[in-house]
Each structure stands twice: as structure tokens, then as C-alpha cells.
Amino acid sequence: MIQKVIRIFFIACFICLISAVVYANDIKVSVSEVTxxxxxxxxxxxxxxxxxxxxxxxxxxxxxxxxxxKAVDDTGRNLLKDEKERTxxxxxxxxxxxxxxxxxxxxxxxxxxxxxxxLIGEMSLFVPETDHNAIAIINKFMTQTGKTLSNTVLKASxxxxxxxxxxxxxxxxxxxEKEVKDGTLAKEFGGTMIQAFSSLFGSxxxxxxxxxxxxxxxxxxxxxxxxxxxxxxxxxxxxxxxKMGDVKVFEFEKPIxxxxxIVIYILTSKSLIKTPLKLTDIALP
Numbered sequence: 001m002i003q004k005v006i007r008i009f010f011i012a013c014f015i016c017l018i019s020a021v022v023y024a025n026d027i028k029v030s031v032s033e034v035t036x037x038x039x040x041x042x043x044x045x046x047x048x049x050x051x052x053x054x055x056x057x058x059x060x061x062x063x064x065x066x067x068x069x070k071a072v073d074d075t076g077r078n079l080l081k082d083e084k085e086r087t088x089x090x091x092x093x094x095x096x097x098x099x100x101x102x103x104x105x106x107x108x109x110x111x112x113x114x115x116x117x118x119l120i121g122e123m124s125l126f127v128p129e130t131d132h133n134a135i136a137i138i139n140k141f142m143t144q145t146g147k148t149l150s151n152t153v154l155k156a157s158x159x160x161x162x163x164x165x166x167x168x169x170x171x172x173x174x175x176x177e178k179e180v181k182d183g184t185l186a187k188e189f190g191g192t193m194i195q196a197f198s199s200l201f202g203s204x205x206x207x208x209x210x211x212x213x214x215x216x217x218x219x220x221x222x223x224x225x226x227x228x229x230x231x232x233x234x235x236x237x238x239x240x241x242x243k244m245g246d247v248k249v250f251e252f253e254k255p256i257x258x259x260x261x262i263v264i265y266i267l268t269s270k271s272l273i274k275t276p277l278k279l280t281d282i283a284l285p
Contacts, residue, residue, distance in 0.1 A: 027055040027123065027275045032101075036109075036285045047079070047116075049104040049282065053123070057273060059098045061125045062265050063089025063224045066102045066277065068121040073113035073284075079106040087221040089126055109284060116282040123275050126224050131270035133157075141262040149262075157266045160217035166209050210252040217246060222267045226250075229261040236260060 033050035053064065065086055071079040092100040102123075109116065128134035136153035141163060144150070148162045164172065207213065216223055226248070228236040238250040 026057060027053060027125075029053050029123070029277055029279065031279065031282050034282065034285055045108050046081070047106045047109060047284070049106070049116075049119070051102045051104060053100040053102060054098060056098060057125060057127065058092050058100050060127050060129055061092055061100070061273075062128055063091060063126040064100055064102065064123060065089045066104065066121055066123050068104060068106075068119065070118055070120040071104075071106050072117050073109040074115050074117045075110040075113050076117075077107075077110045077113065079109060079116065081105060081107055089124075089224050091225070114284055116284065117280065119277070119279040119282060121277045123277050125273040125275070126265070126267060126271055127273050128224075128265045128271050130273070131268045134266050134268045134271035136264040136266060138262050138264075140259050142256055142258045142260060151264075153266060154264065157222050157268075158220060159222055159264070159266065160215075161262075161264060162215040163262075164213040164215075166207055166211050166213070169207055169211075169213050207249060208251045210255050212250045212252070212256055214248045214250070215246055216248060223264060224267050225265040227263045227265075228252075228256060229263055230257060231259055 030052050031049055032052040035048040035050075037045055037047065051066070058064070065088070067085060068080060073079060090100060090102055104119070106116075126134075133153055133156065136151045136157075136159075138144070138149050138151050141149060142165075145163045145165050146168050148160050154161060212228070214226070216226075228238070228250070230236055236252065236256065238252050240251045242249045242251075
């Protein structure tokens with residue numbers, strides 16, 4: 001009886017280990033471009049691969065990233081760069097549904113190398129539809145400008161987002177300048193809001209009249225993407241975006257409607273789908 005219980009326990013543990021990571025099997029990866037800059041210098045040397053990623057699951061993904069664990073040429077030289085693992089995700093191709101492009105930078109291959117013998121790693125796809133806790137939707141967010149947005153998903157994730165309009169930014173900047181000049185503090189904003197957006201004050205960043213300015217407090221780098229949606233459910237496309245520290249600035253052609261939504265996509269364990277990558281004999285130019 002005891003042996004049977006132990007056997008059931010180990011089987012249960014094994015099943016849990018298998019289901020802890022969901023792997024996508026319909027992903028196809030190919031090399032679309034190889035840029036080889038083999039030099040003896042320290043700068044601008046190395047090799048860059050452009051990988052084309054295709055699959056039905058890409059259509060539902062809001063981001064993807066690749067972690068390379070092994071890269072060697074046909075002489076056996078290790079091509080892995082000694083770099084920190086990326087926390088940001090690449091966006092799928094919005095014009096070609098189900099496709100994405102990922103770039104991989106490697107060290108110099110040997111002079112006599114003709115192929116990258118092995119490129120091994122793991123691709124992570126962020127698919128928020130698989131977990132309702134990965135999507136924070138704030139309706140009529142433009143009515144909450146000048147303060148931190150209220151949302152249960154953001155709060156549970158430890159993420160705080162404050163929103164400013166261009167006019168409010170100008171007021172806070174003026175309040176900061178007044179504080180520096182005579183030691184007073186604008187009561188309508190307070191020190192917290194002034195401090196949050198202070199990284200922009202001394203910068204050369206241009207703030208347009210139709211800008212939406214966000215301060216995203218995200219200590220665990222969980223925010224993958226931010227979108228703006230109109231009442232018909234269509235995405236409101238920004239013409240440019242900039243980032244400085246925790247501050248993100250989105251510029252639009254027209255003012256954001258007061259009844260628009262902001263959708264903030266949060267990385268969770270359930271929203272992450274992984275697939276192994278292995279490419280062999282990649283020809284070098």
C-alpha cells in the first residue's frame with residue numbers, strides 16, 4: 001500500500017513538472033538574413049542573425065523573446081556573447097499576422113569557419129489571452145489623469161501607472177521649478193507626482209500637445225505592452241513613443257478620446273508559452 005502511494009506521488013509530481021511549462025509545437029523558425037562583420041577589432045565585430053518566426057500562436061502573442069544557450073561554429077568556437085538576459089519582448093509583425101522577426105547577436109566566428117554548426121535556445125511567447133490576470137483594462141482612463149490609475153490587476157502585480165496630459169506635465173514642471181526657486185510645493189500635485197515625472201524635466205525629449213505621458217512603476221519588469229483602444233474596440237495607433245527611465249511618452253495625431261481604454265499587458269507564468277529552438281549548419285557569408 002505504501003509503495004502504491006509513493007508511486008502515485010511520483011507520477012503526480014512528474015505530471016506537474018511537465019505542465020509547469022507549456023510548449024508550442026507549431027512554431028517554425030528560419031534564418032532570413034546573416035550579417036557577418038568578422039574583424040580583429042573590438043568594436044562592431046561579430047555576427048547578427050535575423051530569424052523569421054511563424055506559427056498560429058504568434059497571431060495571439062503580444063511579444064516574444066529568445067534566449068540562446070549554445071552557439072558554436074564548425075571549428076568548435078563558442079559564439080555566445082557574455083550579456084545579461086533580456087527582459088523586454090519583441091513585437092510580432094502587425095502587418096503579417098502569425099509572423100515575427102527576432103535578431104540574434106553573436107561573437108566573431110573563426111576566420112576559417114563556414115557555418116554556425118549549432119544554435120540552441122528557447123523562445124518565450126507572451127500570450128495574455130491565456131490568463132485573465134495578464135490583462136489590465138482601465139476604462140475612460142483619461143478621466144483619471146494626474147494620479148495613479150486604480151486597477152485590481154495592476155495592484156496584484158505590484159505595478160503602478162500614473163497618467164499625465166501635456167498640460168498637466170507643463171504644470172508639474174512649473175511646480176518643480178517653483179519648488180527649486182523658493183521652496184514651495186504645489187498642493188494639487190504633491191511631491192510624489194513631481195518626483196515620478198522629474199526625469200523628463202532636464203531632458204531634450206519633445207512633449208507634443210497630443211501626448212499621453214505615463215509613469216510606470218514596474219520593479220519586476222512585468223509590463224510587456226501598452227495599448228490604447230477606442231469605444232469601437234479598435235486600437236488607437238500612436239505615431240511615436242519614447243522612454244526615459246520609468247517614464248513613457250506616447251504621441252498621437254489627435255487627442256486621445258476621454259472615453260478611450262488603456263490596456264496594460266502583464267507578464268504572468270500562465271501567459272508565457274515556450275518552445276525550444278535548434279538550428280544547425282547556418283551558412284556564413
